[in-house]
Amino acid sequence: MTAAVEAMAARGIRVLGVATATPHDRSWAETQHDYDYVLTGLVGLADPIRASVPGAVAECRSAGIRVVMITGDYAATARSIATQAGIADGDVMTGADLAALDDIQLAERLKTVTVFARIMPEQKLRIVQAFKADGEIVAMTGDGVNDAPSLKAAHIGVAMDKRGTDVAREASAMVLLEDDFGSIVQSVRLGRRIYDNIRKAMAFIFAVHVPIAGLALLPLFFGLPILFGPIHIALLEMVIDPVCALVFEAEREEDDIMRRRPRDPAEALFSLPMIVWSVFQGGAAFAMLATVFLVETWSGMPEMELRALTFFALIAEIVALILVNRSFSASLGEALIRHNAALRYVAAAITAVTALILFLPQAQALLNFGSIAWTDMVLAIGLGVMLLVLLEACKPLVRRLTAFAPRQERSLVLVP
Known part of the structure; x- marks a missing residue:
């Protein structure tokens, strides 16, 4: 029987044993x-x-997310399922083994255990508290009533919607509408993409306002007529605002987004190195514009x-700053051909307004523009x-100096 169970x-x-007993009379035993x-069998x-x-677990591993299985199943069953799921090879610890360890011993064993059984x-x-005490960021998935305490204790409790109990859903920070582990990986991918796009938009905002502010102040220093009035600034903002609100929001994910290590939660959203890079972009743009302005003057x-x-x-x-900040790592060719419908609409609007100004004398008069030669x-x-x-x-050098890549911290997903 034992050999059959093991096999x-x-x-x-999952193996259940079935047995029968026949009482001698109706005097029922106490237990x-x-x-x-x-x-019986x-x-x-x-x-x-x-x-x-398996694919989702492999993607977690490449993203620096360690997947650990916690189950009430028999140890051999748990190990087999973990192997099928692609969970990394490691030690199997049973509930009896866990009970025999103190907190210090458990913290040491956590480094090698990938399956907790029985x-x-x-x-x-x-287990959740031990991982947290070891400095891990813990996400715990579960669906039963008995999962509620650990779901609540984890940094991120993830409950199942279809088969999850009300208690588990209430104790969790997130509820998966589809009871699929792959949904967690998709959420990580989407979260990283949103985080990247926010940083791209902020980098663009810092960069684009340097030449605008510089050109507003430059004529004052040299006693020259003011270049831009309110209507010009309004037109510029009609380009900048849609770019920030639509173009960068619609940017697709970076190619290496699920090959990065998880970032440090204490890391600033917009770090000093990124500010320096943004100001450098804007400063380079202003230097070119100021040179042309002064020479032509x-x-x-x-x-x-x-x-x-x-x-x-x-x-x-x-437009050049938009293309530069669309990607942290893509080449110039990729930056030009990356699909982004919002950018196409914005580029079409910019082209149309530019053509309107060039060919409509009334628009030139409204903006106080003179006719501009094709050479200009x-x-x-x-x-x-x-x-x-x-x-x-400059991007390859900047990536090395400004550390766009997140710090190599670890994250953890627990799967009951």
């Missing part, structure tokens, strides 16, 4: 243990894992034509291209 358990089958049972229950689980509900809570270009040239050159450099438009576009090439060439 079934090794295949990942069921007082009867003499005869083994064994019942094996197969609960195959979802096909998506675990009691109160032991789940102890001293060469005698009329004020209204100079204003038009500087405005269009600024628009070209804003080529110069304006060329400034944008120069800035794009310069900043893209």
Whole structure:
């Protein structure tokens, strides 16, 4: 019988023993243990894992997320299921082994254990607390009433919607509408993408306002006529605001997003190195624009034509800053062809408004622009291209110096 149990358990089958007993009369015994049972047989229950689980576990591993299994199953069954799921090889600890360890010994064993079997509900809570005490960020999944304490104790409790109990859902921070482990991985991927896109938008905001502020102040220092009035600033903001609200929000994930180590929770959303990089982008743009502005001023270009040239050159450099900040790691070619419908609409709007200003005298009069020669438009576009090439060439060095990659901290997902 023991050999049969072991063989079934090794295949990942949950095994129940069935026995019968016949009382001699109706004087019932005080407990069921007082009867003499005869083994009838064994019942094996197969609960195959979802096909998506091995891939999800592998993705967790590449993302620096350690997956540990906690179950009440027999140890051999638990080990078999863990192997099928792709959970990393490691020690198997039973509830009896756990009960024999103090907190210090348990903390040491956590480093090698990947499967906890024959675990009691109160032991789940102890495991979660031990991982937290070891400095891990703990996410705990569960669906039963006895999972509620550990779900509440974890940093992130994740309950199941379809088969989860009300108590488990109330104790959790998140509820999965689809009872699939892969949904957790998709949530991690989406969270990392949102975090990246927020940082990209903030980097762009810092960078784009440096040349705008610089061009507003530059004429004052040299006693020259003011370049931009309220209407020009309003037009610029009509470019900047949709970019921040739509374009960067719609940016697709980075190619290495699930190959990074989890970031340190204490890490600033927008660090000092990123601010320096953003100011450098804006400073480079301002240096180019200021050079053209001063050279053309001293060469005698009329004020209204100079204003038009500087405005269009600024628009070209804003577009360059958008392309630079779309990705932390993509090459220049990838930055140009990456799919983003929102960017296409914004680019089409910028092109249409630019054409309207160039070919409609009333628009030029409204903006106080002079007619601009095609050679000057080529110069304006060329400034944008120069800035794009310069900043893209700086990216490899900047990635090493500014540490865009998150710190190598560990995270943990517990699967009951």
